[in-house]
Amino acid sequence: MKRLSQFAVGERGVVLSVTGDGAIRRRLFDMGVTPGVEVRLRKKAPFGDPIEITLRGYALTLRKAEAARVVLE
Amino acid sequence: MLQFALVGNPNSGKTTLFNALTGSTARVGNWPGVTVDKKEGAYKKGGVAATIVDLPGVYSLSPYTPEEVIARDFILTKRPDCIVDIVDATNLERNLYLTTQLLELDVPIIVALNMTDVLSRRGDCIDVSLLERRLGVPVVEISALRNVNVDELMQRAMKTARKPRAGRSVLRSGVLGAAIETTAVALRQKGVFSPLFHATKIVEGDEIAIKNYRAEARDSAALIRARVGKDGFDGDVEAAIANVRYEYVTARLSPALTRARGVDEYTASEMADRWITHKQIGIPLFFLILFALFHLTFSADFLYLGRLFPAFGAWCKRGSAIKTVFFQNGLCSPGVLLRNVLTALTDGLGRGLKTLLRGFGCGEAVVGLLCDGVWGGVSSVLQFLPQVLVLFLLFSLLEDSGYMARVAFLFDRIFRRFGVSGRAFLPMIMGFGCSVPAMLNTRTLGTQRERTATIRVIPFFCCSAKMPILLAAAGAIVTAKNAFNADMVVCFMYFLGVFVAFSTLFFMNKQTPQEESPFIMELPDYRLPSVKNLAIRLWDKIKRFLQKAFTLVTLSCVAVWCLAHFSWDWRYVADVRFSMLVALGKLLQPLFTPLGFGGQLKTDGWVFAVAALAGTIAKEDVVATLGTLAASLGAIGAIDAVGAQTENGAQLAFLAQHTGITAPALLAFAVFNLLTIPCFATVATARAELDKKTFQKTLLFWFVTSYLVSAAVYTIGAWWWTAFVWVAALAIGYAAKEIFARQKKDKIKKKKRVGGCKNCNRCKVCNGCAVRLQ
Incomplete structure (x- = not known):
């Protein structure tokens, strides 16, 4: 169990769950961050935040605070 | 008439398809969220007339973002005859997620598989017939950009539109399937449109649907609660439904795609991103690119060849009129070169017109009105068209390539310190073109506070209409001082605008610290900008510019000239100094004394006050008014008449000489016009986007900011030690703000909280903070 915000560049993992509630969580689901999907941390912006991940064949960027909601195996 | 709605993910090419179908020139760009409102157009080919509606891009039909609400409301209330679902073939899975939601509607659907040209270039292919079978709706492969198969798509869409279609859900099994089905039956009995769609939304816990159908929502909630846990989703219905949809897409639809290479291999886009969004190089690279853009547009010494090779520079400065078109301080940059060509043309035309009119024996008043009033003003604006276009073209190139989304990614962390997300960078950059679309684009931002703040600073990003003011002022400063570099001065003013924008953002943020809006954004693949798209946008820009100029x-210009040539009893006066305008200008003049272009000027100093006032109609009017007035003053021999009409739009330089305005004051004049209340169109847009009270405050904010900053520019420029005074004043202001904010915070804390949620102290009714503040 690890959170996406703790990942290092190049690390990959499978999403277990997305915590929290409301619009941000729904947004993550809509963008395809659902349980069972494999994501890879592709890049960190200058100052280490936001981060860029690849999943389902495309690139998504999100902030560390948002990434902290994503729990991975 | 048949009505087709274009629905799809952001940046999947809806607007490109819309333009291809209707022949419009609506704005497109390679970043998510270019279109923020719906647009309508007519499709005329194929015998039947049809209306095409371009909806803003959405990832889902959830009730959370304004774009989603617009798209959803349109589909449910206007009931289009057919939905054209644009699916980006290069990003199949996520795009089809939205398709699974659209399928639940009782509306005929056709899937347009867009960007198939990019797909085939990668060597990938999609089994269209498999997709058609699994989705149960027609699928057509197109390329909206290259206009491939677009007419075939419309023919099939017309056929599809005639056959009624009942909604279908991919959520058919398990507890959820049962709950949706039961709810849908109840809604169908009530005669609701698209019962399956609403039923799914109710089960999902969608706020809008639950509010509309309270009874059904209660029943479905009870049903799910009775059987919760059995399917192992712990009552988390929203997650479960998103999950089932994606599972369906991955298992049943994704196999239609055959990839030529492994998923993990680096694409060209990723390779480029290694450097472009590099941790250390990314930000410096951005500034380098920005500098290159300005250098290409404004520099009279391209690549600094004249500076590097003094012999070449000296050779360039000497020479005939024709030679100065190409060589000034060195080789001219493309922007300057084009401007020189156009200036030569307009000058010739102006002189020709004057000779022609005199030849016909026209009266001095008529010649004056047409040549000095109209042509003098309009041509002074026209001269800047080439540079406006070059800068616009370069910015369009960056936008279409997909770089702008990366810039938002690079700068998000820095922007957050100023209370806005990196996403706000995109409308700000748009502000370099025109503030009106930029302000509309702020709709994609998360919170109202962020929108207000962004709208307030957008005019500080020098738009293409303000550029001539900076250029003319820079030209005049260089002429007066015979020092500096025109492109350096312009660049300084651009940066000053940006600097003021961020300083004020910082202050606004300190005043009302608030929650952060999310920053979950797709980074589109880099794309080669299409020449056709660029040409369309460039042509559109030229058209608009000319329309406005004429x-x-x-x-x-006619109004200014008339005011400048009639006295209070409406008699024609040849000498400007006895006209109404002078009286008006002199009335305003003292207001600008602290800025350096008021009472301290020798003769005819009122021209600057008049020009600044004219700028509230359109910013082009500032330079145009100066042009008209210079020509009028030239006509009576107050200033060098030949000089007022010729040379690279140097009217301002002659006026400067005539009035004795100093270089710092010229700079202050440009800065004041750059930062003050923007043109009429922008003010109207701001009024529409903000509530009345915020709007009034915004107007005041613009005026006060511009006044203070240009006063600072003038005084520091004239007496350098006043910089310390300004810094001290700033520090006191900052401290006052800080104390004020703290007091306000305490007051809010003391107030009894209505809602129970954390970080919520503004809502009158607690909505659990999931709902956006409207």
Whole structure:
């Protein structure tokens, strides 16, 4: 169990769950961050935040605070 | 008439398809969220007339973002005859997620598989017939950009539109399937449109659907609660439904795609991103690119060849009129070169017109009105068209390539310190073109506070209409001082605008610290900008510029000229100094004394006050008014008449000499016009986007900011030690703000909280903070 915000560049993992509630969580689901999907941390912006991940064949960027909601195996 | 709605993910090419179908020139760009409102157009080919509606891009039909609400409301209330679902073939899975939601509607659907040209270039292919079978709706492969198969798509869409279609859900099994089905039956009995769609939304816990169908929502909630846990989703219905949809897409639809290479291999886009969004190089690279853009547009010494090779520079400065078109301080940059060509043309035309009119024996008043009033003003604006276009083209190139989304990614962390997300960078950059679309684009931002703040600073990003003011002022400063570099001065003013924008953002943020809006954004693949798209946008820009120059600006010039040549009893006066305008200008003049272009000027100093006032109609009017007045003053021999009409739009330089305005004051004049209340169109847009009270405050904010900053520019420029005074004043202001904010915070804390949620102290009714503040 690890959170996406703790990942290092190049690390990959499978999403277990997305915590929290409301619009941000729904947004993550809509963008395809659902349980069972494999994501890879592709890049960190200058100052280490936001981060860029690849999943389902495309690139998504999100902030560390948002990434902290994503729990991975 | 048949009505087709274009629905799809952001940046999947809806607007490109819309333009291809209707022949419009609506704005497109390679970043998510270019279109923020719906647009309508007519499709005329194929015998039947049809209306095409371009909806803003959505990832889902959830009730959370304004774009989603617009798209959803349109589909449910206007009931289009057919939905054209644009699916980006290069990003199949996520795009089809939205398709699974659209399928639940009782509306005929056709899937347009877009960007198939990019797909085949990668060597990938999609089994269209498999997709058609699994989705149960027609699928057509197209390329909206290259206009491939677009007419075939419309023919099939027309056929599809005639056959009624009942909604279908991919959520058919398990507890959820049962709950949706039961709810849908109840809704169908009530005669609701698209019962399956609403039923799914109710089960999902969608706020809008639950509010509309309270009874059904209660029943479905009870049903799910009775059987919760059995399917192992712990009552988390929203997650479960998103999950089932994606599972369906991955298992049943994704196999239609055959990839030529492994998923993990680096694409060209990723390779480029290694450097472009590099941790250390990314930000410096951005500034380098920005500098290159300005250098290409404004520099009279391209690549600094004249500076590097003094012999070449000296050779360039000498020479005939024709030679100065190409060589000034060195080789001219493309922007300057084009401007020189156009200036030569307009000058010739102006002189020809004067000779022609005199030849016909026209009266001095008529010649004056047409040559000095109209042509003098309009041509002074026209001269800047080439540079406006070059900068616009370069910015369009960056936008279409997909770089702008990366810039938002690079700068998000820095922007957050100023209370806005990196996403706000995109409308700000758009502000370099025109503030009106930029302000509309702020709709994609998360919170109202962020929108207000962004709208307030957008005019500080020098738009293409303000550029001539900076250029003319820079030209005049260089002429007066015979020092500096025109492109350096312009660049300084651009940066000053940006600097002021961020300083004020910082202050606004300190005043009302608030929650952060989310920053979950797709980074689109880099794309080669299409020449056709660029040409369309460039042509559109030229058209708009000319339209404005020959309507609004011409009218203003006529008005200014008339005011400058009639006395209070409406008699024609040849000498400007006895006219109404002078009286008006002199009335305003003292207001600008602290800025350096008021009472301290020798003769005819009122021209600057008048020009600044004219700028509230359209910013082009500032330079146009100066042009008209220079020509009028030239006509009576107050200033060098030949000089007022010729040389690279140097009217301001002659006026500067005539009035004795100093270089710092010229700079202050440009800065004041750059930062002050923007043109009429922008003010109207701001009024529409903000509530009344915020709007009034915004107007005041613009005026006060511009006044203070240009006063600072003038005084520091004239007496350098006043910089310390300004810094001290700033520090006191900052401290006052800080104390004020703290007091306000305490007051809010003391107030009894209505809602129970954390970080919520503004809502009158607690909505659990999931709902956006409207």
